[in-house]
Amino acid sequence: MTSLSVFIDVPKTSKLKEEQQEEEFLQNRHHRKVFLGQRILLSDDGLPWVPLVVRKVYQQILNDPIRSYEDLPAGGSPEFVRAVTELALGKTSKAIMENRAGGIQTPGSTAAFRLGVEFLSRWCNVDQKMSVCIPQPDCDWYKCTLEAAGVTDIYPYRIWDGKTTKLVFLELLKDLEMSPDHSVVVLPICCTPTGIQLSSSEWKEMASILKKKNMFPFFHLKDQGMASGDVDMDAWPLQYFVSENFELFCVQSFSASFGLYGESVGSLLLVMRSNEALLSVRSQMECLVYGKWSTPAATGARVVATILYNPMLCEEWKDNVQTTVKRLLIIREKMRETLRLLETLRSWNHITEQSGLFTYIGLTSDQVDFLAKENNLYLPEAGQINISGLNANNLHYVTQCISDVTLNDMK
The missing domain is CATH 3.40.640.10 (Type I PLP-dependent aspartate aminotransferase-like (Major domain))
Incomplete structure (x- = not known):
């Protein structure tokens, strides 16, 4: 009986660029590293955002003694x-x-x-x-x-x-x-x-x-x-x-x-x-x-x-959503205004004209690579940012890095 696996000829797939970047970020020991390629909505503490009403209902369902376990x-x-x-x-x-x-x-x-x-x-x-x-x-x-x-x-x-x-x-x-x-x-x-x-x-x-x-x-x-x-x-x-x-x-x-x-x-x-x-x-x-x-x-x-x-729970959920959307809008406004004050010689109005969790800020793939190598700032290849990943601790650093890379390319 051979000791070789029948799958010896199966090639490994190459990882997506985003997966490679996330691995590089996790291995990076720099104290100012920032990763903005998450696919999830984050709260201010950097953890996944969960509406309070969802936490409450989730616990009620788990603790329900007559909950059905059938498929x-x-x-x-x-x-x-x-x-x-x-x-x-x-x-x-x-x-x-x-x-x-x-x-x-x-x-x-x-x-x-x-x-x-x-x-x-x-x-x-x-x-x-x-x-x-x-x-x-x-x-x-x-x-x-x-x-x-x-x-x-x-x-x-x-x-x-x-x-x-x-x-x-x-x-x-x-x-x-x-x-x-x-x-x-x-x-x-x-x-x-x-x-x-x-x-x-x-x-x-x-x-x-x-x-x-x-x-x-x-x-x-x-x-x-x-x-x-x-x-x-x-x-x-x-x-x-x-x-x-x-x-x-x-x-x-x-x-x-x-x-x-x-x-x-x-x-x-x-x-x-x-x-x-x-x-x-x-x-x-x-x-x-x-x-x-x-x-x-x-x-x-x-x-x-x-x-x-449940009408009351539904209204509470809608209020939770509205509060979070307002927070995302404020982050967009702060990002645009900070970039404007840094005099990057370009308009950043598209940041506030867009909505939702993500924004394309208009960086090239070369600029994205530069940010990762020189500034420990990791973005998806297309320059897409997860807005919820920005907070009071990293907003100025991120905008300064973006300002520098865009100004350098204009020289």
Whole structure:
């Protein structure tokens, strides 16, 4: 019997640049080191932010002597699915009233997106290969999941120009116009990676193009309420498309808005044109779920459903979210003003024009590398900053480093 493993020829994968940076940060012993590439919402003490109401309800559920320990159905907790569907669409949504909106509970947003992609690749336009339009520069996460699901016809559409630090809406429209008819279009809303929020008139123009080209909207509603502080305002684009009679999917994530990172609570929202279509789509998705994770976790979903169904708890949660959004806005204003006072010879208004957890500040990959090597300041390669990682202890140091690297490149 050989002593060699049957997997001896399996190559190691190369780590992503962000993973490499985080490892370098952890190994770095410098006392001024700063890491702003986190994917989670941090409180002032640098720990994951969890709303007080979530902590309270979580403990109540864990200590409940009659709590059920049985598996959830493949489609997830019916109470959770109903609650998050109403949160996204509004309780008076026509789609809900006509019983043609529902969803599937998933282990986080990645699972929801993967489930939706696999279903669409099997059942959407079965006579032709599926093409998918994804936003750029937000596209890496979507592209990885699409390729893992076997989707190769991927068409990026531009959203943001790093040189001008502006939304490029005309280019966005042009890219969608040039993409194949009947494509699936991924549409991030709320806490987008770029921090950019389109206006209502811009969303209406996009809806017109999608309708003209028979495209399928696939929304990504990440942490509803964390962009504006208002859950309905953050979900408006989705609600508008529903009012325009689109059939659509929407990934929902509750990691940051409820502080449930370790619970992986997500949902794939479905809006169809009839109850019959909804039931058929759900049944096919449940078959896919059985072959993947079989049943989702229960505790996080119970926390979300308990809060959303209790008016007092729901208002407390909304107040917690608004307080945190105000804190993020203050950090943005302090960052912009500090950079302005450092006379960096450029406008930093885009920092406060963006919203949510992340902001693209307009640095090149070379500048990002310089900051890591010379200043022990670690950012993702695209120069994206997690705003919640800034605080009174590091804000001036971070802005001074950014000021220095931008001034040096202007000389």
